[in-house]
Amino acid sequence: MATTISALGGVIRRREDPALIQGKGTYVDDITPLGTGFVAFARSPYANATITSIDTSAAQAAEGVIAIYTNDDVAHLGGLLAQVVVAKGRPLMADGKVKHVGEAVAMVVAESTYQARDAADLVEVDYEPMKAVVDMKEAAADTSLVHDDLESNVIVAWEAGPFGDEEGIAATKQTIADAKERDDTVTVSVEAVNQRLIPVAIEPRSVLAEWNGGYQRFRVHSSTQFPHALMGAIKTTFGLDANQVHVTAPEVGGGFGVKLNIYNDEILACFAAQQLGRPVKWTETRREAPFSSIHGRGWVATATITGTKDGEILGYELDAIADMGAYEQNFTAAIPFLGLFVGSGQYKFPTHWKATCVFTNTMTTDAYRGAGRPEAAYYLERIIDAYSREIGVDPVDVRKKNFIERFDEAVVSPIGFAIDTGDYATNLDKLVEVSDYEGLKAERDAARADGRYVGIGITTYCEVCGFAPTALSELGFSWATYGLPAGFYGTGLVRVNPDTSVTVVTGTGPSGQGHQTTWSQLVSDRLGIPVEKIRVIHGDTEESPMGIGTFGSRSLAVDGTATFDAAERVAQKAKNIAAHLLEASAEDIELDADGGHVVGSPDSSIEWGEIAAAAYLPHRLGESEIEGGLESHVIFDPPNATWPFGAHLAMVEVDPETGNVEILRYMTVDDCGNIINPMIVAGQVHGGVTQGIGQAMLEEAIYDEDGNLLTGSLLDYPIPTASDVPMFELDHTVTPTNINSLGAKGIGEAGTIGSAQTIVNAVVDALEPFGVKHVDMPLRPRRVWSAIQEARS
Amino acid sequence: MEVSMTVNGREVTADVEPRTLLVHFLREDQRLTGTHVGCETGYCGACTVHVNGEAIKSCMLLAVQASGANVKTIEGLADGETLHPVQEGFWERHGLQCGFCTPGMIMTSVALLEENASPSEDEIRHGIEGNLCRCTGYHNIIKAVEYAGATMRGEEPPAPDWEGGE
Numbered sequence: 038m039a040t041t042i043s044a045l046g047g048v049i050r051r052r053e054d055p056a057l058i059q060g061k062g063t064y065v066d067d068i069t070p071l072g073t074g075f076v077a078f079a080r081s082p083y084a085n086a087t088i089t090s091i092d093t094s095a096a097q098a099a100e101g102v103i104a105i106y107t108n109d110d111v112a113h114l115g116g117l118l119a120q121v122v123v124a125k126g127r128p129l130m131a132d133g134k135v136k137h138v139g140e141a142v143a144m145v146v147a148e149s150t151y152q153a154r155d156a157a158d159l160v161e162v163d164y165e166p167m168k169a170v171v172d173m174k175e176a177a178a179d180t181s182l183v184h185d186d187l188e189s190n191v192i193v194a195w196e197a198g199p200f201g202d203e204e205g206i207a208a209t210k211q212t213i214a215d216a217k218e219r220d221d222t223v224t225v226s227v228e229a230v231n232q233r234l235i236p237v238a239i240e241p242r243s244v245l246a247e248w249n250g251g252y253q254r255f256r257v258h259s260s261t262q263f264p265h266a267l268m269g270a271i272k273t274t275f276g277l278d279a280n281q282v283h284v285t286a287p288e289v290g291g292g293f294g295v296k297l298n299i300y301n302d303e304i305l306a307c308f309a310a311q312q313l314g315r316p317v318k319w320t321e322t323r324r325e326a327p328f329s330s331i332h333g334r335g336w337v338a339t340a341t342i343t344g345t346k347d348g349e350i351l352g353y354e355l356d357a358i359a360d361m362g363a364y365e366q367n368f369t370a371a372i373p374f375l376g377l378f379v380g381s382g383q384y385k386f387p388t389h390w391k392a393t394c395v396f397t398n399t400m401t402t403d404a405y406r407g408a409g410r411p412e413a414a415y416y417l418e419r420i421i422d423a424y425s426r427e428i429g430v431d432p433v434d435v436r437k438k439n440f441i442e443r444f445d446e447a448v449v450s451p452i453g454f455a456i457d458t459g460d461y462a463t464n465l466d467k468l469v470e471v472s473d474y475e476g477l478k479a480e481r482d483a484a485r486a487d488g489r490y491v492g493i494g495i496t497t498y499c500e501v502c503g504f505a506p507t508a509l510s511e512l513g514f515s516w517a518t519y520g521l522p523a524g525f526y527g528t529g530l531v532r533v534n535p536d537t538s539v540t541v542v543t544g545t546g547p548s549g550q551g552h553q554t555t556w557s558q559l560v561s562d563r564l565g566i567p568v569e570k571i572r573v574i575h576g577d578t579e580e581s582p583m584g585i586g587t588f589g590s591r592s593l594a595v596d597g598t599a600t601f602d603a604a605e606r607v608a609q610k611a612k613n614i615a616a617h618l619l620e621a622s623a624e625d626i627e628l629d630a631d632g633g634h635v636v637g638s639p640d641s642s643i644e645w646g647e648i649a650a651a652a653y654l655p656h657r658l659g660e661s662e663i664e665g666g667l668e669s670h671v672i673f674d675p676p677n678a679t680w681p682f683g684a685h686l687a688m689v690e691v692d693p694e695t696g697n698v699e700i701l702r703y704m705t706v707d708d709c710g711n712i713i714n715p716m717i718v719a720g721q722v723h724g725g726v727t728q729g730i731g732q733a734m735l736e737e738a739i740y741d742e743d744g745n746l747l748t749g750s751l752l753d754y755p756i757p758t759a760s761d762v763p764m765f766e767l768d769h770t771v772t773p774t775n776i777n778s779l780g781a782k783g784i785g786e787a788g789t790i791g792s793a794q795t796i797v798n799a800v801v802d803a804l805e806p807f808g809v810k811h812v813d814m815p816l817r818p819r820r821v822w823s824a825i826q827e828a829r830s
Numbered sequence: 831m832e833v834s835m836t837v838n839g840r841e842v843t844a845d846v847e848p849r850t851l852l853v854h855f856l857r858e859d860q861r862l863t864g865t866h867v868g869c870e871t872g873y874c875g876a877c878t879v880h881v882n883g884e885a886i887k888s889c890m891l892l893a894v895q896a897s898g899a900n901v902k903t904i905e906g907l908a909d910g911e912t913l914h915p916v917q918e919g920f921w922e923r924h925g926l927q928c929g930f931c932t933p934g935m936i937m938t939s940v941a942l943l944e945e946n947a948s949p950s951e952d953e954i955r956h957g958i959e960g961n962l963c964r965c966t967g968y969h970n971i972i973k974a975v976e977y978a979g980a981t982m983r984g985e986e987p988p989a990p991d992w993e994g995g996e
Contacts, residue, residue, distance in 0.1 A: 060864015
């Protein structure tokens, strides 16, 4: 598109920061209206059990207790709404049985948090425990059922490619089978675990609900990434209209997908507030978070590549089982489907990709940064690495040989989806160049000759984000169950106020991504009004007419575009008004910080104040047919998703005596299309890569065979500290998308999608002298050390 | 029971339950909500404040244990309208995203620089490893502390490493 955007590449300090660095940001738990009742939950100690009795009398008698509720009190509201439930959704509280450890059984409201927690411990529940289904493979084999009223633990199996074409899939399988028969091919397989993770946003979730019985309205504050969906879930559950539910997400302390869900505690807080006629607040403790908030990942899969001995890949197969936990929530079974989108990555070879989604007696899994795409990229890039190693060809050469060639118009991937734009070889070449790949290899070889175990991992990824098109909702990605329009649009409203300050309202729900800053830059770019005079409001269902929140690296590409386009329309109108007042032609008007000017006539200018005054006092517009007001509200419903891509490189050193892995270098060359604020984009990459390193090296949610979570605290579940990561070296290529006016694709998840396999490939490379072919994540010292010992023996 | 302490230069006295954690006393009794609760178990550091000049995790101390102490929270760090150099550093070098860990991270960084005016990258990493951040990957936090250290020493801060400059 021909738009010239001067805001591209402009670094400004974040508008959000002055409040946040002075302790003046307001998070949900910072808000406590007078009369607030505080919530604590009694939770199940069993993974699979029948409840024979619940006795709340002792808890009821405890000091400060206001009310106690169980499922009997809320069953009439129905279960927890989700965008799509294929087989089994979550009840608001346990309905006679519990299906995972930590499932909410009773809700206590008390005068203080301490009293609520004390009373929750006094709720007496009798259980009849049953065998728990924890292992994914056992779940898929249906040896024992999670839900005895279902016929199988299998919820759905996603299969491609091409997706949705059974004949095409059969043909792909045949093509790959034929390739295996050839004499000149090799077939390499790896079975690997992409382990379950706990997202750990540093702000625990919190919800504050108030009910005004006079106006019949809910006022809700929640630490959510998706305020409109929460509004929709509340209005649908309680039989209200959209304008009877006002949800605000104030400052949100990290999201990463965990705050994208609609949760039972949010609905239950509303219920209690309505029952009690007083504000009700629940704030998650870190100890209960692994039981009250979704987990991510949790796959076991076999990846197989068949190719020639010189690096031409003739077929890729993935056979995965994905752990959904005990109940489906917002996106649950759709997460592996997001992986399917990018199952063939940047490559052109025939791909048969399958993920089977199964129930287990564990906490629900759902979107965690990357959501399906890190898993897909992990298996693809691990097996390409293993294949390259097997045939003895450099992994860079193998990748380049199998890339889809540069394309400026959409091409359909082997999985069956149209990718907007791509230039993969140029991107990987840039990483090879800026990293001095040849030099690094020489460094590695010299270290090896010196008896050190240094390795290089290099990988590529293809992302899908900026979620669209709305036609996806027909596949089950839909907000219709929340009483919202089912689609993937974004919203931006730009209003020049009478005093020439600007108010921008957008449908996003950010949790640290700096939308106030970037959106200000976009609007300033069109209007010329400085960013200091622009206020951006987000995460509020009453201010923003609609919006579908912040997830899937979509905010800039979709809501940002809507905001940019709205600002352009306001600029056009301002030019029309200026032209009318100056008796000039609108085409000749330029806008800047002062107002409108006729090009080439320095004396013919009008200040913003005059333009705004005329807009709000339309009699000044006379016979011009220009309507009053100086605002525009754009809804952008993009024709396709965006497809960023990139390449990562890690250099590591392994201490064979301890198994300790040190990351020596970490480099990325991302391509997220046009970049508005490079500082914010760099921050997203740093954080994303660190979460991938966390998965590669530290994090793992472990359940025992009875379904007890063994890693429920930050001691057992370590996330990266400052001492676990290096400084990052970032670069990029720019391949704009052609599906939005910004040319921007998205960067929020790219770092996470590209990084875990880069580390593992590097460690496997470092251990090549021992003959180690694969080590499952997380690569903690003991696991690496054991792999070395096993290979040695 | 009664506790008295100095909080951000102000004498305060309150009647609290003996089991009240210092962080809850600061947030709920004193309404100083800039200090955050991230884990209540001493791992995350979001609740870090200064007690008698030392950075401590205020979820690991009872309010009564801090009786008589001099407590400084994030709200007391700036000198009126003038930000502390560490606050400036975090703003200048994009040392925060969601901002939830930030008050604790800043309080730890201030104590670190008071103890060691020119820390190396490793010393900064080691100094803040008790404070967890899930957004930034620490890269720009290191840069922020380096920026603050340089300005506190009266030196020119190192240039940022993103494209587009200041």
